[in-house]
Structures are given as C-alpha cells and as structure tokens.
Amino acid sequence: MLPLYDVFMFGLTRSDYPLSSVSVAWAKEWAKTNRVFYIDRPFSLKDIRKEWHTPKFKKRLNALFLGKDTYKTIAVEQGDFVQVTPLLSLPVNFLPQGKLYNWLNQYNQYVMHRAIKKIIKDYQVKNYVYFNSFHPVICPFIPKQIQPYPLASIYQSLDEISEEPYIARHGILAENAAMQNCDIAIGTSTKLCERHEQTSHRKVHLLANAADYELFENALNKPLVKPDEFTRFTKPVIIYTGHYSDLRLDHELVKKITAAFTDYEILFVGTYVQEDIERHKLTEIPNLHFIGSRPIEQLPAYLKYSKVAIIPYKSNSLTAGIYPLKINEYLAAGIPCVSSDFSKDIAGFKEVIYLANTHNRFIDCLKQALLENPQERLAQRMQVAASNSWRMRINKLENIVEDFAELNGRIM
Known part of the structure; x- marks a missing residue:
C-alpha cells in the first residue's frame, strides 16, 4: 500500500x-x-x-x-x-x-x-x-x-x-x-x-x-448565467472550445461550416494567433466569431447555451496521436458533438458523438445533430463522461x- x-x-x-x-x-x-x-x-x-x-x-x-x-x-x-x-x-x-x-x-x-x-x-x-x-x-x-x-x-x-x-x-x-x-x-x-x-x-x-465531470455537468444541472456574447447573438450557436491551432484545425472545413449554417453563429472560445485566422481569411466571415480564452469555470455556461459542439480537426500525423481534452467536457455537459474522425481514440466515442471522415459528411452530421433531441442520448453521454x-x-x-x-x- x-x-x-x-x-x-x-x-x-x-x-x-x-x-x-x-x-x-x-x-x-x-x-x-x-x-x-x-x-x-x-x-x-x-x-x-x-x-x-x-x-x-x-x-x-x-x-x-x-x-x-x-x-x-x-x-x-x-x-x-x-x-x-x-x-x-x-x-x-x-x-x-x-x-x-x-x-x-x-x-x-x-x-x-x-x-x-x-x-x-x-x-x-x-x-x-x-x-x-x-x-x-x-x-x-x-x-x-x-x-x-x-x-x-x-x-x-x-x-x-x-x-x-x-x-x-x-x-x-x-x-x-x-x-x-x-x-x-x-x-x-x-x-x-x-x-x-x-x-x-x-x-x-x-x-x-x-474531464472535470462535476464542473461540466453544471451545464445541465444549474441555472448558469448566459454569457454576454449570447445576449448579443440573434441566432443559435455552434461552439468550439480550446486553442485554435493552425496545425490541428481544418480551416477549409470551418469555412464550409459557416457557409452551410448561415442561420447559426459559429463561436470559437479559446486562444488563437491573429495572423493565422487572417491568413485563412476567417476574419471576413460574418457568422464566425473568435472571442479569446475564458476561464475553465465559465465554459459550462458557454456549452449550456450552445446547440452543438464541434471538433473540426484535420486528419494528419499530429492529430492521429491526439485524445482531445474537450471531448469528455462536451459529453459531461450533455451537448451533442460532431467531430472529424482523426484518431483511433476519437473513433472510440462513435456511440455517443457524430463522426465524419469527409467535409460533406461533417456537414450532414452537423445537420443531424442540430435536429437531435438532446435527451435521447443524454444518459449514455453522461455515463461515458463519468467513466472518464x-x-x-x-x-x-x-x-x-x-x-x-x-x-x-x-x-x-
């Protein structure tokens, strides 16, 4: 002992x-x-x-x-x-x-x-x-x-x-x-x-x-105050949390998401390099928002008031070795998630998230997730998050x- x-x-x-x-x-x-x-x-x-x-x-x-x-x-x-x-x-x-x-x-x-x-x-x-x-x-x-x-x-x-x-x-x-x-x-x-x-x-x-399961389940169990950004939005929100990495994020997929879902605000909460998003012309997209980092204690509120979380990663030698920290946070918050199929580990969540191996498939999965009744797979998602x-x-x-x-x- x-x-x-x-x-x-x-x-x-x-x-x-x-x-x-x-x-x-x-x-x-x-x-x-x-x-x-x-x-x-x-x-x-x-x-x-x-x-x-x-x-x-x-x-x-x-x-x-x-x-x-x-x-x-x-x-x-x-x-x-x-x-x-x-x-x-x-x-x-x-x-x-x-x-x-x-x-x-x-x-x-x-x-x-x-x-x-x-x-x-x-x-x-x-x-x-x-x-x-x-x-x-x-x-x-x-x-x-x-x-x-x-x-x-x-x-x-x-x-x-x-x-x-x-x-x-x-x-x-x-x-x-x-x-x-x-x-x-x-x-x-x-x-x-x-x-x-x-x-x-x-x-x-x-x-x-x-994941900090007890923290992120607050998105379901507590009446969290709506973040300021959401009070200014007139459309529902699709969210990504974490650093916007030029090595990991699929910029072309992000552009396709914003074009396919003009009735939604696409919100990125996390650090980013201004030169990167400008180089890919992401600052020119009206429904795409980069708001910088927020303390982890505030993230459950951002997830609570969003419709779907996304992980639009590239599929390459870097992401093949990634088990994203955010996946269990999304599951603990009970929010539907759509992710690129970039690693063996993310594929292990196929029963509780939507996985896509092409851009078109990602868009289709996102449409399904937005139509989903979140309560249908909520218990299953929470169980997976609790085990992680x-x-x-x-x-x-x-x-x-x-x-x-x-x-x-x-x-x-």
Whole structure:
C-alpha cells in the first residue's frame, strides 16, 4: 500500500494558463486528496521582454530574480495546491544540438533541481511522486543525487512531439531519453503509446485525457448565467472550445461550416494567433466569431447555451496521436458533438458523438445533430463522461505507482 505522498507536477503549461490544461487538471484533482506542488515552467530571459508588463510576470519578480516568495497557494475546488516559481532560465531552444546547447541547458536543469530541493527542505517532504507532463527538455525525471528519491518519476507524452515545430527542435531526442529513463511512462492516446513502446522497448501506459465531470455537468444541472456574447447573438450557436491551432484545425472545413449554417453563429472560445485566422481569411466571415480564452469555470455556461459542439480537426500525423481534452467536457455537459474522425481514440466515442471522415459528411452530421433531441442520448453521454473523470485516471495511476514502488523497493 502506498504511504501518504506529495505530488510534484511539472509541465509545459504554467498553473495560471487560461485554458483547460492536462497538467493543471491532474494537479487540481490530486489536490483533493494529496499535497501538490505545481512547479511552473521557468520563465527565461527571453520572456522578460515579452511578459514584463503582464500581471503574471510582475507578481513573480521576487521569485524569478531573487529566489524569494517562491510559493503561492492556489485555491481549487475541495482543496488547494502550491504554485512554485523557479528562478529565471536561459533561452536555449534556438541553439542547434551540440556542446553549447548542452552546457547552457545544464543551468536550466540546475534551476529545476534547485526548486525541487527547496520544496523538499521547506516542506519537509518524505514521500513524493514526480510527474513531468510533456516537458522532456528540463528535468524529465529525478536524478539520483536528489534525496529523498521519489516513489516514482513519471513522464507523460501528450502529443506527437515531432509535429510541434518549436519543441521538436530538441524535444524529439529529449523525449526518447525521457521515455527510456523515467520510472513510469504514460501516453494520452493509443497511437502515442504504440509508437513509444516501439522506440523505447518498454511498457507505456495509456492514461487518456479526462474531464472535470462535476464542473461540466453544471451545464445541465444549474441555472448558469448566459454569457454576454449570447445576449448579443440573434441566432443559435455552434461552439468550439480550446486553442485554435493552425496545425490541428481544418480551416477549409470551418469555412464550409459557416457557409452551410448561415442561420447559426459559429463561436470559437479559446486562444488563437491573429495572423493565422487572417491568413485563412476567417476574419471576413460574418457568422464566425473568435472571442479569446475564458476561464475553465465559465465554459459550462458557454456549452449550456450552445446547440452543438464541434471538433473540426484535420486528419494528419499530429492529430492521429491526439485524445482531445474537450471531448469528455462536451459529453459531461450533455451537448451533442460532431467531430472529424482523426484518431483511433476519437473513433472510440462513435456511440455517443457524430463522426465524419469527409467535409460533406461533417456537414450532414452537423445537420443531424442540430435536429437531435438532446435527451435521447443524454444518459449514455453522461455515463461515458463519468467513466472518464480525472479521479478515475488518478486511481489508475496510483495502482501503477504502487506496483512499481513495491517491486523496486521504494516503499519503506
């Protein structure tokens, strides 16, 4: 049996990221039962110019430059976690592989190792699990010189790293090493697990993305206030939530949706790059709206007052390895969903969503979804969403950690 343990969470996403985030979701759920330290991705010297005037940067100045005021308690539902801000790091991604990159990146490793040692000392940590979510370049696992050693070092692969231009530069080699050297390797999609098992010659556990079921079922069970945008719309809404990624979203399909459903407002809630949507002439479409990100706590209201949710992804080598975070959020909210058939994992939802493998089929499915009585498949959707909660994922991972720790003598 596992002793009471703390969780050290680290990933690409910082704890105050405005959108749904896999690593933050794990932290929030774990915080209901365990003490959690969320180590934010270090800001680099490059970020000073870009982030200097932002509140999130200003509030971290003492921690970044002086190593003081490192901790901040973040309240979440049924608990809290400790946000940890490491010292400033060095911008090294632009460098080619080689001695200079390796030498400078050693400082970034030091920044993380220092933060971890400081947590252990300041909070008198005895037992802990280290979880690196898709940041293989910095501290993918805990080195032996850091004591006490964790019950397990976990590395999580979220996406096909070779298809993400920025992090692929050094991330491909780093992730291969992370997969081979961590104690427990996990992936969020079937394809990712299969590929990593082939290259690392080890077991890679499938722990797919999930949903905050209790939060998103509020779309059905609570009289949520209608978002301001909906009070201005005169037409019903078709919605997408999440980052509008130039690599994932099928721009031509989005255009066809707006043309086929002129009697609807097509609403994208999430971050986007202005140059991307302008390049594809999406800003010229009158019934297509990009409103930027909203806190995850507000998303149930947006889903409650929408007719159908869509996932109009391209079908390519990147999306083939994606298990979208949003799918279980849509199901928990009880809203009909139409998605491109882009991966093995999304195909597993065929009984509760509409799947389309062509543009024309997507339009036809969307027409069917808009005519559907949402109550007909509501219970089935809610059941699937409930089985894909973050608590279910943590329970599964705890069993994996316990087996590993007992087998390798990590439990004293």
